Amino acid sequence: MSESAEPQLYQSRIPIHPRSIKGKFRTFKTGVLVLAYAVFFLLPWLRWDRPVGANQAILFDIPERRFYLFDMVIHPQDMYWLAVLLIIAAWLLFFVTGLVGRAFCGYFCFQTLWTDLFMFVERWVQGDRPARMRLLKAPWNGEKTTKIGLTWLIWFLIAVWSGFTFTAYWVDAPTLFVEFFTLQAPTPAYITTGLLTLTTFVMAGLAREQVCIYMCPYSRFQTVMFDKETLLVSYDYPRGEAEKGRAHLGKGLKTQEERHAAGVGDCIDCGLCVQVCPTGIDIRKGLQIACISCGLCIDACDEIMAKQGWPKGLIRYASETEIETGKKPSLLKFRTIGYGVALTAAFIGLTYGVLSRTPVEFSVNQVRQPLFVSLADGRVQNSYELKIQNKTMNELDMALSVEGLDGVEIEYGGNVSQMKVPAEGHRNFLVRLKMPAQNATGQQPFRFVIHDKGGALGQFERTAMFNSPNR
Amino acid sequence: MSTNNTSKEVETTGHVWDGDLREYSNPLPSWWLWTFYGTIVFSLIYWVLYPTWPIGNDFTKGIKTIEVKDEQGKVIYDGHWNTRALLLDEMRNSPAALRQKEGIEMVKNASYEQILASPEMMSFARSMAKGLFGDYCAACHGTGGQGVLPYFPNLADDDWLWGGKVENIQKAITSGLKGNMPGFPTIQGQALDDLALYVLSLSGEKVDAAAAERGKKGYAMCMGCHGADGKGNAMLGAPNLTDKVWTVANVPGAGSIEGMKQEITNVIHKGIKREMPAFGHRLKDYEIKMLTVYVHEMGGGK
Structure with a gap:
């Protein structure tokens, strides 16, 4: 690109304004989000009758050294379960990542979920991508102040409630609610809620993809679990570029036949896949560390292909081998089976441990x-x-x-x-x-x-x- | 798909070595730099608030202060913030310290019968007295109360020189004890041997019956303290000679009747003087109470 005399040592964040899109991956993501939030935000309020101890269904009582999980009460002696649970979580991550890439990042990670929610709020208040870009460029006037202010206010309220909900897993939720807002809660409750509020607001509102690219270790080490058979969000390079590369829908390049005759690929270079990307990357450049494999570019491209009447799947879940050779490799590989066996063994171990606990x-x-x-x-x-x-x-x-x-x-x-x-x-x-x-x-x-x-x-x-x- | 990337030139710093070696330009995000500056600001604030820099034999104290109050609300520390003051506070006012206070109150207000009958109070008193015993008693009596022959009695058995009731034990700890058996250097030779054999016969050792019978006459001198039947006298701390526990003469360890006799004649000849100091002025009442329960339960009180 350039041989600039003064290379930049630091780079400011380039704001990303993802365009909203509809499609099966968007629907799936929204579904996961609603389900996860329903569980996270409502669970602390669920009551549970017990002869002794807390009456909260899920409560991690550190001072009394008891973890209450519905009908199960976990004592310090059982804490090895936590170790086994973490091992299961790790192996499940390896297992899934080897099969379908960073599915955790794209659909289940709390950073992704909260960023998604904050983006919903942003779009609801400020409008979609073009409106937001216009607003960013506009001078500070009443409209901009109101819209940005309102966005931040809603973000802040969500962040506070997220922080409070987290805290409510560690103490009796209704008691905390009363004490918290009458300023009588213990200091650690305010510190915990405050920290979670701050991190939620900053990470989901301001830092967003910076967390995935620069802070998160999982994005780095999940990437090394890929192999040539792993299903990844991929751009079908041979189909999209053909011999002469991608081209706009220009004169004489309207239909697939015309384009094939001219040696031009199916990608019409509309840029929608880039516009919808929450981390602001161009999937057509291939696999990259910033891709959280959320599948929104698949939704975007499918929409365009459908509009053109061409087959969908120019961007799709495909392995490297499939893109290169056109053959779908078997997912039943040694790594999958190995992780599968280890995972099953750990799961059986934990189940046995839980069931054989002595009273x-x-x-x-x-x-x-x-x-x-x-x-x-x-x-x-x-x-x-x-x-x-x-x-x-x-x-x-x-x-x-x-x-x-x-x-x-x-x-x-x-x-x-x-x-x-x-x-x-x-x-x-x-x-x-x-x-x-x-x-x-x-x-x-x-x-x-x-x-x-x-x-x-x-x-x-x-x-x-x-x-x-x-x- | 690295092949795809070659189409675009990668940004470099512009430095070239050996004709073709270039350095990629991957600028850090600027928030990273600001975070670094943030840590510097944090440390500056920390230096002002907390003890930080050593200066010779002293150090900067910081402007943050801490106040620690004791049970009565009296200020026992008021000065610069430090973790020892935090510990001081925790020892007095933490939930664990308050629970301990509750336990102490419970023991204070309970009678010995109530404490001994309650597994809860027993657990508490014994766990706390274990530390006290280690501090005040173990130097002589051993960590488990096993004692040292012939100097310090074994507290872990069920034989009590001064009585094994809680009142006896409490009195012993509070006021101390003085045990004194005079020596009888005038008893010598055959008479001494016979007397020793008679004493052994009291606790069922198989000795020459004729010699023991002869020694019985000499025992008249001992009756004043040890009693006519040899059962001892807890008022004087005179041991029971008819049981299997020996507190001065190492009879069980002697091996032979001759050895046992030697152990006994030594005691008769030289006498014994032992003293336990009083702890009444050193320990609080509830501490003595808990120690009493602890000692009572070591080997089984009476």
Whole structure:
């Protein structure tokens, strides 16, 4: 292009004014957006009856160390589920990206969703692309101030509500609502909401594609997961350019036959695919890092092709191989199968983990200093700390027995005679075992067994060691 | 589709090396630069507000201050912001500290019977007393209360020199203890051996019955404290000689009757003097209460 004397080190953002378009990808994107927002914005308000604990369906209660997910209450011991869930998410991303490219970026990423919403607002207030470009160039007058001001106001309100909704997942939503607007909410609630408001406003309103191009690591590493068989939003280069390149619908180039005879491709260079692109790229230049594969250029081109009466799909989901050879390669490749198997295994693992969770955590710690003591009557005593965590919503009444030790007497610390554990709580019990001297030799393994007196939960056991002086 | 890109010339910085080596011009977005300037401004504000720069043995304090109040609302720190003051505040006013206060109040207002009968209070008192025991008691009695023969008694067994009731234990911690058995250097030779064997026979050791019978006469001197039946006297801290627990003579570790006898004769000959300091003036009442429960539960109080 140019051999300018002073190369630019920094570049201001070039504003992008995407034109609105209708089509199947637009419909799909809107559908995803409505569904995702319905879930995100309404879920914190859903109530859920529980015998103890919060009555919010989804609540991440950090101070009490409980995650409430409908009928499931996740305790800190179950946090490995989160790790497995993240592994599943990562593998799902690899799996999908290897098959159909950056589907996450184009349809599901929150940056894409909020940018889309903010663009709706922009178009609703300021009009479509030409009107917005005109408004940008216009001097600051009443109309411009009003329209830009109104846009920013609506953006701000959406941003505040997004931030508030996020915060509402971590505390009781109705309480927060009242406290928040009567200025009595805890400071972290304001900080969280404030930060989310700020980032939502800046990222979705002002930075937009800059986030995808310069900030987001996923855009970079998803790109390396492509191969020649991956379905990508592609411009059919051979069809669009033919031998002599693309050309406007000029004289003698109106019909497909005329154009083919002249060696000109099917692309009429209308530029609509560029105008609708939310990241402002020209898909005809091929695969590029800024493409979030949202499919809007497909909608645009299909509309033009339909108008011309030519076959659709000049821009379409196609793999590199397909564009080059015209043959559709099989999607069932080693990578797909590999990720598919790994994904299924991780999913089964998580399901098993969730289903096999015990309602009671039971642990035994021997008091190790001293390991044993001789009692006045000659018996040998070992002491143990028994910790019982009750993950159920009801109080538990447990009975303790010892299996594998002959003639041992069980004594509870204090005057405690019942092992009652409150709902969603835990208790430590000190238990002393007294063994007649003639039975006490060396180390003897045995089992502590507790069972629910109600009988509903069955029994739980832990092995422990009884230590005696070597005599 | 790299082939497509060759049609357009890529912008370069205009620098050329070795005739054909060029540098692409990929300008950074300017907001990136502004963000960098933003971090500089942030650090400047930070320097003004918070402690930052070391100057010799001192440092810049910053203009942000912090005030920490104690339970009574008295200001215990008022000065420049620092994380130690935050910790001080957290130790007193954080939710965890307030919960601890609640637990202390609960224990304060409860009787020993109530504490011992409540798993909740027991858990709390024992976990807190564990630290106290480590600070004040473990130096002599060991971290688990196992003691050291013949100096410091074992608290983890069920034998109590001064009584194993909570009142006895509380009194011992509050006022301290003085244990004193005089030596009997005048008892010597056969008489000493016989007396030692008699003492061993009290706790069921298999000794020469005739010798023990002879020693019984000499035991008259011991009855004042250890009692006619050898069961001891908790008022004086005189141990029970009829049980299997030995607090001074290392009888269980002696191995043979001869060794056991030697251990006993040593004690009779030299006597024993032990003292436990008082902690009443050093510990708060509720701390003594929790320690009492903790010690009571170590091996099983009486």
